[in-house]
Amino acid sequence: MFEVLEKLEKQSSLEKSRQVDVSSDERMLAITKETGELLNMLIRLKNAKNMLEVGMSVGYSTIWCAEAISQNHGKIITIEQNPKKIKRAKENFQNANVTDSIIIQEGLAMQVLREFNLQEKYKEFFDFVLIDADKENVIEYFDMILPMVSVGGVIITDNMLYPEKYREDMKKYA
Numbered sequence: 001m002f003e004v005l006e007k008l009e010k011q012s013s014l015e016k017s018r019q020v021d022v023s024s025d026e027r028m029l030a031i032t033k034e035t036g037e038l039l040n041m042l043i044r045l046k047n048a049k050n051m052l053e054v055g056m057s058v059g060y061s062t063i064w065c066a067e068a069i070s071q072n073h074g075k076i077i078t079i080e081q082n083p084k085k086i087k088r089a090k091e092n093f094q095n096a097n098v099t100d101s102i103i104i105q106e107g108l109a110m111q112v113l114r115e116f117n118l119q120e121k122y123k124e125f126f127d128f129v130l131i132d133a134d135k136e137n138v139i140e141y142f143d144m145i146l147p148m149v150s151v152g153g154v155i156i157t158d159n160m161l162y163p164e165k166y167r168e169d170m171k172k173y174a
Helices: 002-016 033-046 060-071 083-096 109-117 135-148 164-171
Strands: 050-054 075-080 102-106 126-131 149-157
Touching: 033 060, 033 126, 033 149, 050 060, 050 135, 060 075, 060 083, 060 126, 075 083, 075 109, 083 102, 109 135, 126 135, 135 149
Parallel strands: 050 075, 050 126, 075 102, 126 149
Antiparallel strands: none
16 A cells, blocks of 8 residues: 555656646645544544545545545445546555555545435444545535534544635635
């Protein structure tokens, strides 16, 4: 697993420094290693078993979370709309040996969350949520997800105060 994470960290670094040219729809959008370690620790401490991730990209954060949630005999449902990123993520999950802990929902997050909200089984179902998707919709995602979070559940939003143009809206939820 750690070899896959290291490979993805190197790829992310190359993309950020523009040492490798990647189209915008294939660009790896990933949390930092430290954030991955923190998520892993929080999932373990929470003993989370049912996780929702909004925004998978190529699966870097998902691998960190899957490693922890598998220790708790749980599952991650992760949402991603980009087929190219889903393909890369599946390869990364296979190489990291975490495939059994992950369920991928392909589609627009807004649509998938609407469908989940219509299903009784998702009411107060998730005990850990990571929102790391398009910032212009984060507040709407949060509001849609809230009824699906169990009492005592955790919702984490990456880059909540970035980009700056969303900062004032996000502060209302901080």
